[in-house]
Amino acid sequence: MPETTLSLKMGRATREAYGAALVEVGTANHDVVVVDADLAKSTYSFMFEKKFPERFYNIGIQEADMVSVASGLASSGKLPFISSFAAFMLCKGFDQLRMGVAYPHLNVKVAGSHGGISIGEDGVSQQSVEDIALACALPGFIVCIPADEHTMTAAVHAAATLDGPVFLRLGRPKALIVHEPGVHFEFGKAIQLRDGDALTIVANGLLVAQALLAAEELSSRGISARVLDMHTVKPIDDEALERASRDTGAFVVAEEQLHHGGLGSVVAASLAAHVPAPIEFVDLGDRYAESGSPEDLLEKYGMTAEHIVLAAERVVGRKG
Amino acid sequence: MAVAQATVSIASLEDIARTLRRDILRMIAAAKSGHPGGSLSAVEVVTALYFGGVLHVDPQNPDWPDRDRFILSKGHAAPVLYAALAERGFFPVDELMTLRRVNSRLQGHPVQGLTPGVDASTGSLGQGLSVGIGNALAGRLDGKSFRTYVMLGDGECQEGQVWEAAMAAGNYELDTLTAILDYNGYQLDGPVNSIQSLEPVGMKFTAFKWNVIEIDGHDLRAVLDAFHRAQEHHGQPTCIIAHTVKGKGVSFMENNNEFHGKAPNAEQLEVALSQLAE
Numbered sequence: 001m002p003e004t005t006l007s008l009k010m011g012r013a014t015r016e017a018y019g020a021a022l023v024e025v026g027t028a029n030h031d032v033v034v035v036d037a038d039l040a041k042s043t044y045s046f047m048f049e050k051k052f053p054e055r056f057y058n059i060g061i062q063e064a065d066m067v068s069v070a071s072g073l074a075s076s077g078k079l080p081f082i083s084s085f086a087a088f089m090l091c092k093g094f095d096q097l098r099m100g101v102a103y104p105h106l107n108v109k110v111a112g113s114h115g116g117i118s119i120g121e122d123g124v125s126q127q128s129v130e131d132i133a134l135a136c137a138l139p140g141f142i143v144c145i146p147a148d149e150h151t152m153t154a155a156v157h158a159a160a161t162l163d164g165p166v167f168l169r170l171g172r173p174k175a176l177i178v179h180e181p182g183v184h185f186e187f188g189k190a191i192q193l194r195d196g197d198a199l200t201i202v203a204n205g206l207l208v209a210q211a212l213l214a215a216e217e218l219s220s221r222g223i224s225a226r227v228l229d230m231h232t233v234k235p236i237d238d239e240a241l242e243r244a245s246r247d248t249g250a251f252v253v254a255e256e257q258l259h260h261g262g263l264g265s266v267v268a269a270s271l272a273a274h275v276p277a278p279i280e281f282v283d284l285g286d287r288y289a290e291s292g293s294p295e296d297l298l299e300k301y302g303m304t305a306e307h308i309v310l311a312a313e314r315v316v317g318r319k320g
Numbered sequence: 321m322a323v324a325q326a327t328v329s330i331a332s333l334e335d336i337a338r339t340l341r342r343d344i345l346r347m348i349a350a351a352k353s354g355h356p357g358g359s360l361s362a363v364e365v366v367t368a369l370y371f372g373g374v375l376h377v378d379p380q381n382p383d384w385p386d387r388d389r390f391i392l393s394k395g396h397a398a399p400v401l402y403a404a405l406a407e408r409g410f411f412p413v414d415e416l417m418t419l420r421r422v423n424s425r426l427q428g429h430p431v432q433g434l435t436p437g438v439d440a441s442t443g444s445l446g447q448g449l450s451v452g453i454g455n456a457l458a459g460r461l462d463g464k465s466f467r468t469y470v471m472l473g474d475g476e477c478q479e480g481q482v483w484e485a486a487m488a489a490g491n492y493e494l495d496t497l498t499a500i501l502d503y504n505g506y507q508l509d510g511p512v513n514s515i516q517s518l519e520p521v522g523m524k525f526t527a528f529k530w531n532v533i534e535i536d537g538h539d540l541r542a543v544l545d546a547f548h549r550a551q552e553h554h555g556q557p558t559c560i561i562a563h564t565v566k567g568k569g570v571s572f573m574e575n576n577n578e579f580h581g582k583a584p585n586a587e588q589l590e591v592a593l594s595q596l597a598e
Contacts, residue, residue: 072454
């Protein structure tokens with residue numbers, strides 16, 4: 001990636017912000033109960049355990065049981081936040097999420113950590129690349145991938161005050177800070193980080209920072225890009241997309257997820273129904289990754305600012 | 321506030337059990353689909369719960385926070401639950417005839433939030449015991465004394481999640497949680513023992529730190545006694561292994577697995593009801 005003038009500060013991992021925010025919501029609301037499945041040190045739910053051991057359960061390595069236990073807790077008036085790796089939570093707990101959380105629309109907050117391939121060296125078994133598609137398939141679920149510590153903090157607070165199921169994807173690596181502390185945050189409302197008129201880059205999670213770096217580079221090449229942090233995949237912000245389509249007429253969607261069923265699919269469906277425009281997709285495609293450093297993996301599998309720049313140039317060339 | 325019904329005689333409980341059996345058969349026949357075998361095997365246990373003074377529930381206030389919970393984890397036996405809820409006054413008995421029809425509150429399998437008195441959505445086997453743990457933990461956190469009852473099917477115990485839950489409940493010493501295993505010996509494809517045996521199932525629950533009570537699940541006195549012993553037992557959850565007969569009460573359905581998931585036709589219904597005459 002060429003040098004840019006944009007410099008973003010490195011912040012905490014979103015999983016760390018999650019753990020800290022759990023303590024805040026648990027302090028404010030004594031009905032908050034946290035359950036983890038032997039990954040409390042990794043999901044940072046241990047921070048809640050330290051502060052409120054009587055309201056924390058480490059249920060052991062049994063994700064299916066954990067999800068259904070949360071259904072019971074919510075049915076009896078508790079506000080459960082449950083956490084594990086996203087791959088295990090969604091893949092091993094999916095039937096339980098379907099029957100026991102989505103169907104009765106219970107007030108369960110589901111946190112899947114180690115989303116995407118940027119967890120790195122542990123490899124495919126731990127890398128969650130289906131979680132967004134799976135979570136979006138659950139009726140009534142809010143599905144959210146905060147980009148940095150500030151929006152993660154805000155998302156946990158928003159989840160705690162909302163009555164209904166929420167899925168939050170947490171990331172393993174430290175995340176570049178793209179928002180101000182105290183940023184205005186609402187589920188389903190994209191945050192515009194940069195304006196432009198040649199195209200719109202729609203991104204979430206780690207890819208938001210890459211989108212900003214890409215926009216800076218595009219600007220030096222005379223291409224002006226709008227950047228939207230689409231932290232909420234469901235419900236998608238149709239209005240922001242419609243406005244961006246009218247204003248810019250072309251899109252790049254960037255996410256750390258398989259091609260099918262993630263943000264790209266949801267954005268494409270929204271645009272097709274409202275103001276269609278050409279889209280290029282920056283994602284994992286239809287394959288699994290491998291072990292490696294996060295940087296090497298994102299480079300090899302095509303999810304960096306440089307890949308966004310190339311996609312942007314392609315999509316601008318496709319405009320009518 | 322209505323709580324448990326006053327203790328009633330065994331004879332009158334037997335009458336209620338007969339009524340529930342008639343309701344089950346009539347609603348399944350009307351729906352032309354459903355699961356008579358595993359509904360009929362559970363009748364005495366459900367009768368004891370709802371009419372024998374075991375479950376503290378209030379039909380006028382089904383979401384009463386201090387109520388006892390009953391989770392029918394073997395959700396395909398929904399007709400026995402619906403019959404008990406209707407006869408107990410949670411909704412009109414006539415509504416039973418809407419089972420499985422469009423716009424009905426009585427879905428093919430129980431749905432939380434739709435049918436008054438249903439405490440969990442079930443029908444995908446293996447989940448109810450875990451949901452029961454969640455309810456029991458919430459009660460413990462709030463210092464409440466309500467009890468949680470979960471009915472398991474025998475075939476259902478082949479699901480791994482049942483044993484995740486058994487392990488957790490034992491370790492959490494959840495003595496407000498009682499599981500009832502409706503051990504009728506059959507699952508959809510045939511005898512449980514010929515497909516994937518649970519035995520020794522009592523030893524399994526004992527090994528998972530449960531209090532285990534084995535009874536004849538059609539002997540109302542034994543069923544009531546087991547529930548009382550579970551209430552008196554501290555420091556462990558209780559599993560009541562109820563030995564039952566699939567299709568109990570109807571001669572041609574008893575131990576005839578053809579009626580696992582098949583409705584009686586009009587003629588069969590007539591014969592069955594005559595065998596269960598009030």
